[in-house]
Amino acid sequence: AQTVTQSQPEMSVQEAETVTLSCTYDTSENNYYLFWYKQPPSRQMILVIRQEAYKQQNATENRFSVNFQKAAKSFSLKISDSQLGDTAMYFCAFEEYNTDKLIFGTGTRLQVFP
Amino acid sequence: DAGVTQSPTHLIKTRGQQVTLRCSPKSGHDTVSWYQQALGQGPQFIFQYYEEEERQRGNFPDRFSGHQFPNYSSELNVNALLLGDSALYLCASSYPSPHSTARGYGYTFGSGTRLTVV
Numbered sequence: 001a002q003t004v005t006q007s008q009p010e011m012s013v014q015e016a017e018t019v020t021l022s023c024t025y026d027t028s029e030n031n032y033y034l035f036w037y038k039q040p041p042s043r044q045m046i047l048v049i050r051q052e053a054y055k056q057q058n059a060t061e062n063r064f065s066v067n068f069q070k071a072a073k074s075f076s077l078k079i080s081d082s083q084l085g086d087t088a089m090y091f092c093a094f095e096e097y098n099t100d101k102l103i104f105g106t107g108t109r110l111q112v113f114p
Numbered sequence: 115d116a117g118v119t120q121s122p123t124h125l126i127k128t129r130g131q132q133v134t135l136r137c138s139p140k141s142g143h144d145t146v147s148w149y150q151q152a153l154g155q156g157p158q159f160i161f162q163y164y165e166e167e168e169r170q171r172g173n174f175p176d177r178f179s180g181h182q183f184p185n186y187s188s189e190l191n192v193n194a195l196l197l198g199d200s201a202l203y204l205c206a207s208s209y210p211s212p213h214s215t216a217r218g219y220g221y222t223f224g225s226g227t228r229l230t231v232v
Contacts, residue, residue: 004156043202045157045223091156100147100208101170102221104156 002027004094006105013082014113020067021077021108023092030054031097034068036077039107040088048090051075079110087112118224120205126230127195133229135190139207140222145169146188148180151202151226163188195231202226 003026013019025034036048051059051068058066063083067076079086092105119138127133139146145164149157159172163182177193186207192199205224 042225043204043228044225045204045206045221047221093156099170100145100162101159101172102149102157102206103159106154106156 004105008108010109012111018080023075033095034075035093037091038088082112120224124228132193135227137188137205143207145208147206149204200231
């Protein structure tokens with residue numbers, strides 16, 4: 001069974017600084033997708049960034065980028081120029097191709113300080 | 115463009131009771147998935163509905179059941195509530211694969227229903 005592990009329960013960063021959140025996963029499949037979701041106090045899951053396993057190039061979305069290491073089954077999220085609005089829970093998630101089912105990690109609580 | 119709407123936002127039930135949670139998908143989406151998020155945990159997949167049928171199911175007991183209506187809205191029912199059923203229940207709507215060529219972008223989550231069982 002696929003599993004997703006986030007080993008950092010809490011992280012903190014000062015505004016404008018850079019922070020990296022870690023995620024590892026376990027699967028025997030070759031085709032899959034990886035995601036980072038943000039869950040603010042409003043509780044709604046918001047997609048931050050997405051990576052397709054067959055693409056070697058790391059995904060980027062503005063201040064957010066990933067370091068995808070397929071062989072190591074690692075998928076970390078880097079947030080540059082952190083903003084107060086980045087304060088939230090961040091979940092790493094995995095989806096096997098065509099299963100329509102997300103498997104989430106336990107989350108990392110990120111606090112951005114002024 | 116309306117996103118995913120869930121109701122109620124909060125409710126409190128007594129152990130042994132039954133509860134129904136509701137979800138209206140994003141306009142244009144026809145697939146609804148339900149997730150349970152216990153306190154301090156990541157969401158766990160309960161089941162998914164498409165064309166008014168349960169398409170796939172996670173590791174949840176039969177006390178958890180659902181329904182999808184012709185307008186694509188969905189209900190999650192939990193019978194014989196246990197204290198351990200206390201959680202945030204999230205609904206996510208999407209287009210079903212293989213129609214969705216951009217997986218992940220196709221999921222829209224609601225803000226959830228916070229269920230407390232006492």
